[in-house]
Amino acid sequence: MITAIGFIILGFAAMEFSGWFIHKYLMHGPLWMIHKTHHQPSKTFFELNDLFSVLFGSIAVVLILLGVDNFDYRFWIGMGISLYGILYFILHDVLVHRRLKWFDRPNNTFLKGIFKAHQAHHRTNQKEDAVSFGLFVVPKEFFKNEEK
Template sequence: MLEAILWTFLGFVLMEVFSWAIHKYLMHGILWNIHKTHHTHTKGFFELNDLFTVIFGGTAIALILLGAETFDYRFWIGCGISLYGMSYFILHDVLIHKRLSWFNRPKSKYLKAITEAHKAHHSTQKNNSVSFGLFVVPREFWKKQGIKE
């Protein structure tokens, strides 16, 4: 059981690392034409940028299916990626961008720091952007919330 928890946690953490790198170097690079739909207001519920969700979700599903017979590390890493995706959806799409009206403005300092960091990310376009991850918040946004290092 502990091994399953560790693999799931690793999947979650690796997803934050990979999504930061993919966001910074690919989405704000060669894949900007897809990602820029997220940086501009679009009509409708979906945006072209949602293709990345399909790619990440597909990766999680593939890993879960590959490891389902023996519940090996692939299964649990896929679960960690899925947990990351659900958490990302709630934080990013629901809480920050209000694609669904489930929550009011965040009250915790951590959630406020995440929201401010993401707003700063959107204040620029392709180049010179900041804060490419979601759960790991740059220090400057912690300080704005009065959280000491």
Template structure:
């Protein structure tokens, strides 16, 4: 059971780290034509950038499928990536961008810091000049004054 929890955490953390690097160096690099749809205003519910979610979700499903027979590390890493994906949807699409209007924007604490960092990221609508590429791993400066 400890191994299952550990590999799930590893999958979650690797998703944040690789997501940060992919976002910074690929999405704001050679894959900008896909990602820029996320930085542009749209009336549509879906955007071309959603293809990245399908890619990451496919990786999680593949790992779960490959590891389900033995319930080995692949299965649990896939579970960790899936947990990351669910939290990503909740924080990024529901709370920050309000693509689904279930909740109001955060007003205090950790969630407000994440919200502020993402707003700073979207301050630039261009390929270059963006900051704060992670979802959970964001600079401390965005958490200052989050209790007010």
């Protein structure tokens, strides 16, 4: 059981760090033509950028299917990637971008920090000049308490 939890954490962490790298160097680089739809106002629920979620989700499904017979490391890493995807959807699409209006804006300091960092990321709709490329790996200045 401890090994399974370790592989779940590994899959989750791998998604955050590879997601940060892919977002900064590929999405804001050669894949900008796809990702820019996320930085522009949209009149539709889906955007071309959602293809990245399909890709990452497909990797998780393949790993889960390859490892389900023996519940080996592939299964648990796939579960970690899936857990990351679920939290990403809730934090990014629901809480920050309000694609589904399930919750109010966050009051929690951690969630506010993530929210502020993502707002800062979207201050530009250009390929360059964006900041804060991770979901959880966020510069610490976004977590400072607001003065009252």
